[in-house]
Amino acid sequence: MTKTVPTNKARQGRWGWHVLAVLIVGLVLAFAVWGAVEIYGVSIEQPQQQTPKG
Template structure:
């Protein structure tokens, strides 16, 4: 003979504030780590906004001007 279980008792687990808090905290922590890695990656990039290619032009030659 099968036992009938009410639907409110047959749940796997409860939904609650604790579960939501863990999910929100882990999401915020992931964003913080993502931002930190992005900032760190920009600082070690080596190129600057003035010189995006990282290549410098040769220095101009000093030629005497006639005058």
């Protein structure tokens, strides 16, 4: 026989502070890596040759 569970009690898990902390830390790490890649990309950029106008 199956057990009947009310809809307001049937949950799969909690959305607590742990999940929020993992999401925020992941977002901060993604931005940190993005910033590091941007800085590295600027530092290895080749200087452009200037041609005289005329």
